[in-house]
Amino acid sequence: MVTENGKTAADMFIRNDREAAIADRADRMAASFASRAPIHDKEGTFPFENFAELKESGYLKLTIPSEYGGEEATLYELVLSQERLARGDGSTALAVGWHLGQLMQLRISRSWPETLFAKLCAEVVRDGALINHFASERTTGSPTRGGKPETIAVRADGGWLISGRKIFSTLSPIVRLFTVSATIEGGDRVGEFLVRQGSGVAVDETWNTLGMRATGSHDVVLDQAFVPDEEAIYAPGLPPKTKLPDEAGALLHIPACYIGIAYAARDFALRFAREHRPNSIGKPIAELPHIERQIGMLEAELVAARSFLYFTADRWDRLTEARETMKPELGLAKHLATNAAIRVVDQAMRIVGGASLSKSLPLERMYRDVRAGLHNPPMDDAVIQMLALRALQE
Structure with missing residues (x-):
């Protein structure tokens, strides 16, 4: 159009x-x-x-x-x-x-x-x-929940020795360097270190999932991986780490991804509806009232979620002084986009019908991939709680 x-x-x-x-x-x-x-x-x-x-x-x-x-x-x-x-x-x-x-x-x-x-x-x-940041561990769960890493950093001559196992390490087959969070030996302080691929770093190919199967999110195992002092980002003896509240804006790359998958599913369903002509009706299924309704429902979901996502990104760019207060909106953009993407792909599959289950078509892969968005930060429950607390504090 x-x-x-x-x-x-x-x-x-x-x-x-x-x-x-x-x-x-x-x-x-x-x-x-x-x-x-x-x-x-x-x-x-x-x-x-x-x-x-x-x-x-x-x-x-x-x-x-x-x-x-x-x-x-x-x-x-x-x-x-x-x-x-x-x-x-x-x-x-x-x-x-x-x-x-x-x-x-x-x-x-x-x-x-x-x-x-x-x-x-x-x-x-x-x-x-x-580069990527590897923080998740099996025993601590998502780092956004506040778990203390079991990966340990031990002081060594001229630097630090890092040992532990990180899960969900996306890009692990190809990253040259990555940051990790680690508990400083002998205390409760958590440091952050820039680690380079090489001695003491191994990739354990554990990633075998329902969706997002090609992200290379394997386990990364560190066995006394050496980090020189000049590549220790935050550790005892260094100035406190600066963390500004507007950092969360970059996480909008996550809902952008899932909206993109949903858009591709929408496009596939539209092409199918225009071209598929069962001999029982003698015209494209796009002309059937119930298919038009399904397309309209799909479009409403997608337009609303995309619009709020782009509105939020634009507002974040323009209103630099307001970024500290925008975390609920950033979370809501992710919540709306991810859940809308799931519904859009589901609706696309309903339009295409049984053929959508075929592995020769992309919809079943898209259906599996968008499910992964529920497990990327921020999680739905945390977003809803943020919105509730803000409303109660008004």
């Missing part, structure tokens, strides 16, 4: 030439990724080819500050790009989103020593290095 501005409904969130270029790059890669997604999903393999394309296109430096050679994307641009990328392959989009989100958080907070942050940015821009 074309609007009076000549844009399709899909382009209504593109506001200028820069955003159009960002979206176009993501669209081109998404088309390439979509052709490989079924194979990596079936085999549970990591899409190294996709990440080679991401590196070649410059995508990995999207959120790095311009002073260090990056594109310094706004949150709105990150959401726009990640949603488009996820239409091709949700696993790839979610995985690279953690890299982009961490770089955006560091750019905003400047919570690292500046020399270390500059060094990280140089490695990303020059070499295409990838």
Whole structure:
């Protein structure tokens, strides 16, 4: 459908030439990724080819500050790009989103020593290095719940020795460096350290899941992995870590991914409805009243969730002084997007019918992938509690 501005409904969130270029790059890669997604999903393999394309296109430096050679994307641009990328392959989009989100958080907070942050940015821009933060552990659960890590940091000559096991370590087959949280030996303090792949670091390929099967979220095992003092981010003897309240904005890469998957499911269902002509009715099923109603229900879900997601990202970008109060809105954007994505993919499958269960079609993979959003932060119960407490305190 074309609007009076000549844009399709899909382009209504593109506001200028820069955003159009960002979206176009993501669209081109998404088309390439979509052709490989079924194979990596079936085999549970990591899409190294996709990440080679991401590196070649410059995508990995999207959120790095311009002073260090990056594109310094706004949150709105990150959401726009990640949603488009996820239409091709949700696993790839979610995985690279953690890299982009961490770089955006560091750019905003400047919570690292500046020399270390500059060094990280140089490695990303020059070499295409990838980074992620590994915090989850089996005994502590999600780090957002406040569990104390059982990974231990022990003081050593010139640095620290880190030992432990991290789960849900997305990008583990390809990251060159990553940050970990660890309890300082002999006390209750928790430090943060930049760890490089190499001696003392091993990937245990445990990731075999229902959905998001190609994110490479295996266990990472650390056995006295050495971190030099200059790559200890927060530890005894260092200044307290800076943590600004607006860091949570970068987590909108998560709902952007699930909205992208839902949009792809919507597109597939629309094409199917226009083209499928059972000989019992002699016309496309899109012309049947009950199918039109299902399409309308799907569209209502998607438009509402996308609109709030982009509205929230834009507001976060513009109202820098209000970011401290926006955590409930950021959480709500994720809650609405994730749950709407589940309903949209379900509705798309109802439109397509029994054929949607076939592994030769993408809908059943999308159905499995969007379920994973329920287990990404912030969790639904925490979001609802935040909203309730804010309302009660008004």
